[in-house]
Each structure stands twice: as structure tokens, then as C-alpha cells.
Amino acid sequence: MDKTRTLGSVFRHGLCGLWLLSFIGSSGCDTPRGVEYLGKRLPVVDMHLHPGEWEGIPDDTKKVIGSRFPFPFGLTAKQTAGGILSAEGILAEMDKGGVTQSVLYAVYAPRTVGITTNEWVLADTQKAPERLFGLASLRVDMFQIDRDAELARLRSALSHPSMIGIKLAHAHQHFRMDDPLYFGIYQLAAELKKPVYLHTGSSPFPGTSSEPPYTDPTYLEEAIKRYPGASFILGHLGYDFIDKKLGALDACIRLAKAYPNVYLEPSALGSRGSDPTGENLRQAMARMREAGLVDRIIYGSDGPQSPGFVRDYLYRTVSALLATGYTVDEAQAVLAGNFARVFNVPALK
Ligand SMILES: [Zn+2]
Numbered sequence: 001m002d003k004t005r006t007l008g009s010v011f012r013h014g015l016c017g018l019w020l021l022s023f024i025g026s027s028g029c030d031t032p033r034g035v036e037y038l039g040k041r042l043p044v045v046d047m048h049l050h051p052g053e054w055e056g057i058p059d060d061t062k063k064v065i066g067s068r069f070p071f072p073f074g075l076t077a078k079q080t081a082g083g084i085l086s087a088e089g090i091l092a093e094m095d096k097g098g099v100t101q102s103v104l105y106a107v108y109a110p111r112t113v114g115i116t117t118n119e120w121v122l123a124d125t126q127k128a129p130e131r132l133f134g135l136a137s138l139r140v141d142m143f144q145i146d147r148d149a150e151l152a153r154l155r156s157a158l159s160h161p162s163m164i165g166i167k168l169a170h171a172h173q174h175f176r177m178d179d180p181l182y183f184g185i186y187q188l189a190a191e192l193k194k195p196v197y198l199h200t201g202s203s204p205f206p207g208t209s210s211e212p213p214y215t216d217p218t219y220l221e222e223a224i225k226r227y228p229g230a231s232f233i234l235g236h237l238g239y240d241f242i243d244k245k246l247g248a249l250d251a252c253i254r255l256a257k258a259y260p261n262v263y264l265e266p267s268a269l270g271s272r273g274s275d276p277t278g279e280n281l282r283q284a285m286a287r288m289r290e291a292g293l294v295d296r297i298i299y300g301s302d303g304p305q306s307p308g309f310v311r312d313y314l315y316r317t318v319s320a321l322l323a324t325g326y327t328v329d330e331a332q333a334v335l336a337g338n339f340a341r342v343f344n345v346p347a348l349k
Helices: 003-009 059-068 073-085 087-097 118-125 143-157 184-192 217-226 249-258 279-290 309-323 328-343
Strands: 035-037 040-042 045-049 101-105 107-109 114-116 132-136 163-168 196-199 232-235 262-265
Touching: 035 309, 035 328, 040 328, 045 087, 045 309, 045 328, 073 087, 087 101, 087 118, 087 132, 087 309, 101 118, 101 163, 118 132, 118 143, 118 163, 143 184, 163 184, 184 196, 217 232, 217 249, 232 249, 249 262, 249 279, 279 309, 309 328
Parallel strands: 045 101, 101 132, 132 163, 163 196, 196 232, 232 262
Antiparallel strands: 035 040, 107 114
16 A cells, blocks of 8 residues: 555645645645645745746657656647746646745756756746746856856856756766866855755766766765855755666765755655655655754755646655654755755745
């Protein structure tokens, strides 16, 4: 039996318990935002969502994304993706799941997952500026030549208060985590006090760099050490998405214990596709708590991906928190409190 289901009575998922219908259609009922956890309603920030244009995604990656949509959405991937990738679509997915605030990512990875510009993200955040924030990014494929211009563009994107941090994905953007050529990005992060989110672990998308210097967070250690004023958020906990294993979780935990400027983000690894039983996400949550790192965990889903995913991922995460003994205060820290502190963003109720 799916252990998470038995928790349904403790955890009401924002939307009148319509869990089984989560993949089809909207909720049809008005409940307050947030999730109920052991009798207390907690706000939820999802620090990892991807807006954008279907047309900006390379063809091979479109196929991977389309195949994830539950039937019958996969048949009309373009329309489905176009709908849920818009600011309005994302707000609707957040409301379905009870998510209070979210962070949208700019991406410049033309050879793998495509491009979502800083301007696009900023425009989306302005549709609901109290609820939507953005992480800016930059191109690194010509960095030998245009580093200063790219860093200037990043600085300018970060000058808007809605753009609260930087998003990088070494594996998708094909640059080594330990290459000092790119350390100016962390220097800027420290100077502007804007945290850096980094994809760690392998990636299911075609064309990705899969060698350890692009995926193993151990290779970030030099940068983490050299820029103590920059916050490094290790995305996906170094998960191995190819073999569906906890990959570099130990390395993430070691870095977070050794350096106070390291944070941990458990998105995507616990999805139905990547962790069907939910056991890996439960183990990750348990091990981070045992290591005394609850105040470093920042919740994210890596949605919207497909209709209902944002809600589904939150449900699976809250189930894992309950199953591994997180108290109300600890769950509050993971779901919203740590985010508000690290990004210095006012929490919404
Ligand atoms: Zn992502």
C-alpha cells in the first residue's frame, strides 16, 4: 500500500481532499492557501518553477516533457505546455496546490533545455509581484569572449527587486563547477547578496554533460569556500535521475555541514517518475534532519511540468516530512521560513 495515502487524514492538501482528481482539471473549491500540517496551516513557497515558451525548447527535450504529461495531455503537449507555462497558468497550478509564493527561473541552455530570458521571467513576476519572484541567469557558452558583457547583463537583471537570485545549471550549460573562469558569477552573487541556485546531479535531458565536474557538487567546494558571502543552493540534492538513486546526497550533506553558506533543495527527485515509491525522498528528508540541517532545506518542485504536478510534488514532500518526524516548526522552516530568511523576501500568509 502506498504509505503516503494513509497520511491523507493528517494532511489536507489545500484543496478539500480532492487528491485522486489531482491530475484532471481544477479544484472547484475555495480553500485558504498553504497546507495543513499536524493541525496547523503553513504557507508554502515553491522555489523552483519554469515559465516559458514551448517554442523556445529544443525538439528532443519537447519529447521528454510531452511524454511526462498524463494521458490525454501528452497528445496535445504544445497546448498543455503553453497553458501551464504562462504566468496565469502557473498561478492556477499554484492555487490548485495551495502554494503561496513561487520563484520562476530564467534559463540560458540553448543546446539542452532551451532559453527563458530574464526579461520574460521579470514580465511574468509583474503579473503578481507579491507572489511571483524570479531567478536571473546568463549565457556562458562564449564566456571566454563575452564574460564582462554577460556579467553586466546579469547585474542589470538583478537590479529589479523581483529578481532575487541567480540560476545556474552546469550540466545543461556545459561548464565545469570548478572552473575559475566563471567565479565572477559567485562574486557578483556575494556583492549583491543574491543567492545562487545550482542544478546538481545528473539530468534526463538530451545533450546534458554527465561527467562528475558538471554534476557532482563536490566540484563546487572551491567556489563555496572562496565566496563565503554567496549562498549556494544545491538543487535536486545531487540526485541521479538516470538510475533513480540518491547520487550525491552525501556530498551535499557534507558541504552543508562544513559551510554555512550552503543550502539544500529537494526538487524533482521525489516525483512519481523519478521516485515511484517515495522512498528516496523520505530517505533524503530523514538524513538531512539527522544531520541537523533542517534550517538549510528550501522547498521546490521543479514544476509546473504537467497539469497537477505542483500539487502532487507538494503532497509527496509533505508526506515525506510527516513520515520522517518533522515537527510543525521544522516543516514550516522547510516549506517557507528558510526561503524567506535566505532570500530576504517577506512571507505572505
Ligand atoms: Zn528546474
